[in-house]
Amino acid sequence: DIYSSKANFVNFPQSEYKNLYEKTIARMKKLSGELTGQHFTQASIIQLMNELVSVDALKNNTSINIYDCACGTGSMLMESVNYLKQKKAYRKKIMTAFGQEIHGQTWFLAKVFLTISGINNYIAYGNTLTDPKFISLASDNEIPPVFDFIIANPPFGMDWKHDKKRIIDNMLQKNSNFYTILDEKKLPVTPKQSDGQFLFFLH
Numbered sequence: 001d002i003y004s005s006k007a008n009f010v011n012f013p014q015s016e017y018k019n020l021y022e023k024t025i026a027r028m029k030k031l032s033g034e035l036t037g038q039h040f041t042q043a044s045i046i047q048l049m050n051e052l053v054s055v056d057a058l059k060n061n062t063s064i065n066i067y068d069c070a071c072g073t074g075s076m077l078m079e080s081v082n083y084l085k086q087k088k089a090y091r092k093k094i095m096t097a098f099g100q101e102i103h104g105q106t107w108f109l110a111k112v113f114l115t116i117s118g119i120n121n122y123i124a125y126g127n128t129l130t131d132p133k134f135i136s137l138a139s140d141n142e143i144p145p146v147f148d149f150i151i152a153n154p155p156f157g158m159d160w161k162h163d164k165k166r167i168i169d170n171m172l173q174k175n176s177n178f179y180t181i182l183d184e185k186k187l188p189v190t191p192k193q194s195d196g197q198f199l200f201f202l203h
Contacts, residue, residue: 046079063094067147069097070154074110096120101129130166134178158196
C-alpha cells in the first residue's frame with residue numbers, strides 16, 4: 001500500500017500516477033464526505049466518450065487541444081490524454097489539456113496531477129458560466145483559440161439563480177460565449193434556475 005508502506009516516490013512509475021491519483025481522490029472523498037456538485041466519472045465512461053472522437057478528422061493535426069469546461073480535479077482530461085496516446089494515430093501528437101474549475105481545492109489538484117503526469121495543461125480558476133477565462137486568453141493570443149474537442153461532465157443539479165444577472169448579461173453581449181436563443185421579446189431562452197448543467201451545453 002503506497003500510503004502506509006512507501007513515502008518515497010522517486011522510483012514510482014509515472015504510468016501509475018493516474019491510479020494513485022484516483023486512490024487519492026477516493027480517500028479524500030471518504031475523509032471529507034461527498035463534495036457537493038463534484039462527480040467522478042468512471043474511466044470506462046471517459047474512454048467510451050473518447051471513442052466518439054473522429055481520428056480521421058484530426059489525423060493531420062500536429063497537436064490536439066482538449067477542453068473541459070467544468071474540469072474538477074482533471075481526471076477526465078488526464079484519462080482522455082492517456083487513452084488517446086495509446087492509439088497509433090495520436091501517439092506522436094502534442095496533446096494539451098485545457099480546463100476551468102470553480103473550486104480552489106479541486107483546481108489545485110488538477111494542476112498538480114496533470115503536471116506531474118507530464119501532460120501539457122492550462123487549467124483556469126473561476127466560474128465558467130460568468131467568467132470564461134479562455135475567451136480573454138484566446139483574444140490576447142496567450143493560448144490557441146481553438147479546441148479540437150470538448151469532454152465534460154458538468155455539475156448536475158447546480159442552482160444558478162445567484163449568477164442569473166451576470167449570465168443573462170453575458171448572453172445578450174454581441175460576442176457572447178453562449179449559444180443564445182432569443183424569444184419573441186428578444187430575451188434569451190434559459191433553462192430553469194435549478195438546471196445549471198444545461199447552461200454548460202449552451203456555453
